Each structure stands twice: as C-alpha cells, then as structure tokens.
Amino acid sequence: MENCKFVSGTGGTTEIGYTNKNDQQCHGTLKVKGTDHLQYVYRMECLRCGYVYGANGSDVHERRCPECQGGAPGIRYWRAEAGAWRS
Numbered sequence: 001m002e003n004c005k006f007v008s009g010t011g012g013t014t015e016i017g018y019t020n021k022n023d024q025q026c027h028g029t030l031k032v033k034g035t036d037h038l039q040y041v042y043r044m045e046c047l048r049c050g051y052v053y054g055a056n057g058s059d060v061h062e063r064r065c066p067e068c069q070g071g072a073p074g075i076r077y078w079r080a081e082a083g084a085w086r087s
C-alpha cells in the first residue's frame with residue numbers, strides 16, 4: 001500500500017537500516033509529525049528484544065528501547081487516517 005511506505009530521513013542517522021549504539025534500528029518514516037519542532041516520527045526496532053515503537057528524528061541516534069533499556073515511551077509513527085492524505 002502506498003500509504004504504508006516508509007522512507008529514509010535526510011540525515012545519516014535517520015536512514016532506513018541505521019542502527020544506533022544502543023542497538024535500536026531505524027525503519028524510516030511515514031512522515032508523521034513528531035512531538036519535537038519540525039521532526040518526523042521514525043519507526044524504530046529494538047534489536048535486543050524486538051520491540052517496535054516510534055521516535056522523533058532528532059532522537060534516533062541516541063534512542064533507548066522503552067521496553068528493555070528504560071527509554072521514553074514510544075510515540076505514534078503510523079498515520080491515523082489512512083485515506084485522508086492521498087496525493
């Protein structure tokens with residue numbers, strides 16, 4: 001589905017497949033707006049426990065897993081209204 005397509009961010013730390021020092025891997029973004037100014041939310045996966053969650057682009061490089069590393073709770077990375085933003 002077109003509206004489920006994840007894309008890489010512009011910085012090196014938000015590219016699909018980037019893994020930070022805490023073993024958190026970036027899956028890219030659906031361009032959902034994050035909670036930080038001008039940030040998109042990226043889908044992250046913990047390579048230690050498999051937990052999947054959302055993180056602001058500015059946090060990807062230092063993000064910790066909410067499940068097994070005591071990181072902040074994940075934020076919504078998926079689009080709430082799938083039909084509302086078709087181009």
Ligand SMILES: [Zn+2]
Binds near residue numbers: 046066067068
């Ligand atoms: Zn984890």
